Amino acid sequence: MTSPLGSVASLAAKVGGAVVGQVRSVLGQGGGAGAASAPASGWLAVSIYREPSELDATALPAPLAAYGDRIETRIRPAPGGKGSELAVRLTRGSSGKTSGPARLSGSDPNADLRSALRQAKQLIEVGEVLRVDPASHGKRNATPAGAVLEVATKRAPKGGVL
Amino acid sequence: MKAVTWRGVNEVGVEDVPEPKILNDHDIILEVGLSVTCGSDLHLLGGYIPAMRAGDVLGHEFMGRVAEVGRAVTKHKVGDRVVVVSFIGCGLCWYCEQGLWSLCDNGNPNPGITETLWGQSIGGCFGYSHAMGGWAGSHAPYIRVPYADNGAFTIPDGVSDERALFASDAAPTGWTGADQAGIRAGDVVAVWGAGGVGQMAARKAMLMGAERVVVIDRFDNRLEQVRTHIGAETLHYEQVDVPAELREMSGGRGPDVCIEAVGMEAHSSGPQYLYDQVKQQMRLQSDRPTALREAIYACRKGGTVFALGVFGGVVDKFPMGAVMNKALTLRGAQQHGQRYVPEILDLMSRDEVRTEHLATHVMSLDDGPKGYRMFKEKEDGCVRAVFRPGG
Numbered sequence: 003m004t005s006p007l008g009s010v011a012s013l014a015a016k017v018g019g020a021v022v023g024q025v026r027s028v029l030g031q032g033g034g035a036g037a038a039s040a041p042a043s044g045w046l047a048v049s050i051y052r053e054p055s056e057l058d059a060t061a062l063p064a065p066l067a068a069y070g071d072r073i074e075t076r077i078r079p080a081p082g083g084k085g086s087e088l089a090v091r092l093t094r095g096s097s098g099k100t101s102g103p104a105r106l107s108g109s110d111p112n113a114d115l116r117s118a119l120r121q122a123k124q125l126i127e128v129g130e131v132l133r134v135d136p137a138s139h140g141k142r143n144a145t146p147a148g149a150v151l152e153v154a155t156k157r158a159p160k161g162g163v164l
Numbered sequence: 165m166k167a168v169t170w171r172g173v174n175e176v177g178v179e180d181v182p183e184p185k186i187l188n189d190h191d192i193i194l195e196v197g198l199s200v201t202c203g204s205d206l207h208l209l210g211g212y213i214p215a216m217r218a219g220d221v222l223g224h225e226f227m228g229r230v231a232e233v234g235r236a237v238t239k240h241k242v243g244d245r246v247v248v249v250s251f252i253g254c255g256l257c258w259y260c261e262q263g264l265w266s267l268c269d270n271g272n273p274n275p276g277i278t279e280t281l282w283g284q285s286i287g288g289c290f291g292y293s294h295a296m297g298g299w300a301g302s303h304a305p306y307i308r309v310p311y312a313d314n315g316a317f318t319i320p321d322g323v324s325d326e327r328a329l330f331a332s333d334a335a336p337t338g339w340t341g342a343d344q345a346g347i348r349a350g351d352v353v354a355v356w357g358a359g360g361v362g363q364m365a366a367r368k369a370m371l372m373g374a375e376r377v378v379v380i381d382r383f384d385n386r387l388e389q390v391r392t393h394i395g396a397e398t399l400h401y402e403q404v405d406v407p408a409e410l411r412e413m414s415g416g417r418g419p420d421v422c423i424e425a426v427g428m429e430a431h432s433s434g435p436q437y438l439y440d441q442v443k444q445q446m447r448l449q450s451d452r453p454t455a456l457r458e459a460i461y462a463c464r465k466g467g468t469v470f471a472l473g474v475f476g477g478v479v480d481k482f483p484m485g486a487v488m489n490k491a492l493t494l495r496g497a498q499q500h501g502q503r504y505v506p507e508i509l510d511l512m513s514r515d516e517v518r519t520e521h522l523a524t525h526v527m528s529l530d531d532g533p534k535g536y537r538m539f540k541e542k543e544d545g546c547v548r549a550v551f552r553p554g555g
């Protein structure tokens with residue numbers, strides 16, 4: 003059962019396809035000036051609201067531990083009582099200098115590491131990795147907008163500017 | 165189970181979706197008692213927030229009874245009557261610790277989308293697109309609530325379902341705006357928008373000791389609600405020159421605090437409206453900031469403007485000159501409900517905060533498309549359409 007909520011906004015749909023247009027422009031432009039670049043050093047960093055003494059570089063949570071010597075790790079106190087800064091970078095392969103949009107479109111060597119770092123942060127802070135899938139939903143339409151968004155959503159845990 | 169879903173731009177459906185299951189130890193499954201439409205949903209319907217997919221369950225403001233609890237949940241048990249904050253906060257990251265719950269580092273499993281868009285991702289929100297986590301919404305008989313010890317609050321016995329419902333989103337959003345704008349005793353406060361959010365912001369401003377609180381809108385029935393149920397003054401923006409009236413009401417100074425509770429689809433009567441609408445539809449700007457511009461213009465020197473209305477991307481003709489030269493403080497936030505709900509429920513139990521009047525139309529999930537149409541078009545004086553999944 004569907005009811006069109008016809009109004010001026012439906013005009014937007016006609017002007018270039020609202021959803022496709024908007025998702026593309028969001029995913030394609032980054033967030034404006036400079037938002038999409040990675041640091042030259044290749045380090046990916048998160049702040050964790052725990053004392054540095056509670057973090058052990060030799061006993062990192064599984065998602066990072068699995069990298070073994072393929073990553074370097076750096077732990078230091080976060081200033082201003084913000085806990086600790088945990089940074090990781092790949093020791094081999096690309097330095098991960100890809101743009102934000104490239105990360106959402108899937109051509110990013112740091113993608114898995116970024117996701118592993120986020121998971122490690124959650125495991126240390128909360129004790130478990132938050133799952134959203136499977137989320138209850140109705141019928142998915144096979145539309146171009148839906149397809150673009152599905153790909154972007156799948157990659158979103160690994161994407162972003164971290 | 166049956167659910168009200170987003171089917172496409174301006175298309176709402178009712179369809180079968182799978183029942184939720186516990187996936188994390190801090191989850192509860194809630195049997196939804198009441199679930200209400202919010203102005204934020206209109207931005208989703210209009211297609212102004214990207215990242216919605218056909219089949220996504222709508223709804224983020226809700227209350228109900230606990231049906232199942234995860235292993236790590238300590239505050240709730242099966243059968244508890246609770247109201248749930250629309251934003252999902254872990255309670256353990258630095259932001260949650262600061263009380264900035266909607267900024268939680270851990271509540272959004274899809275951080276890449278908003279990080280790319282805004283530079284950082286914020287927390288997750290139920291029923292509010294894949295950019296905000298892809299969480300299923302509450303217009304359904306059951307919903308999964310992660311981090312339930314933080315987000316779900318037991319409703320005091322004397323508070324009705326219809327009242328407690330709005331402690332989920334409308335009231336804590338109003339509280340966020342008034343509190344974070346730093347209202348002080350004796351302030352003159354102006355609020356743009358007399359929907360649920362604007363009304364609640366006005367109520368909190370009064371409770372904080374504001375000398376005068378004025379709410380601005382063009383719908384007589386909403387302005388009437390403000391006068392009767394909130395006790396604030398009103399201005400009809402199609403009948404008067406708003407900045408001029410506000411100057412007069414504040415001894416020529418302008419309001420100390422201006423709260424914008426309208427959002428990216430603001431309406432206006434001037435030629436600027438057409439300009440904004442066309443630019444928005446051409447994707448040259450994503451949001452129409454009519455009320456925000458007026459708030460900045462009206463605000464006194466050195467005052468604070470708080471954007472509670474949701475904006476998604478970029479706005480055009482932003483009066484930066486006024487912000488800079490008048491030394492304004494400009495702030496915004498999604499609601500930090502977890503820090504305000506206990507106070508709100510307590511005030512509700514003492515009749516200091518009343519919200520039932522917002523629930524102008526209560527209906528079943530089958531009426532989802534009709535409810536959204538009535539809410540959007542403000543048919544029959546609709547202020548909020550409320551769904552009762554139990555029929």
Ligand SMILES: NC(=O)c1ccc[n+]([C@@H]2O[C@H](COP(=O)([O-])OP(=O)(O)OC[C@H]3O[C@@H](n4cnc5c(N)ncnc54)[C@H](O)[C@@H]3O)[C@@H](O)[C@H]2O)c1
Binds near residue numbers: 204361362428454
């Ligand atoms: N920050 C948050 O956490 C949060 C939470 C909930 C809702 N919101 C946002 O708050 C806003 C209001 O929500 P609501 O549920 O009250 O919506 P609503 O649609 O019921 O109310 C908005 C009101 O604004 C009025 N309005 C439109 N243009 C105006 C103008 N130029 N000047 C004055 N008033 C104008 C409308 O007539 C309407 O009464 C929305 O943008 C919504 O997305 C934010």
Ligand SMILES: [Zn+2]
Binds near residue numbers: 224250334
């Ligand atoms: Zn809302």
Ligand SMILES: [Zn+2]
Binds near residue numbers: 253256259260267268
């Ligand atoms: Zn958190």
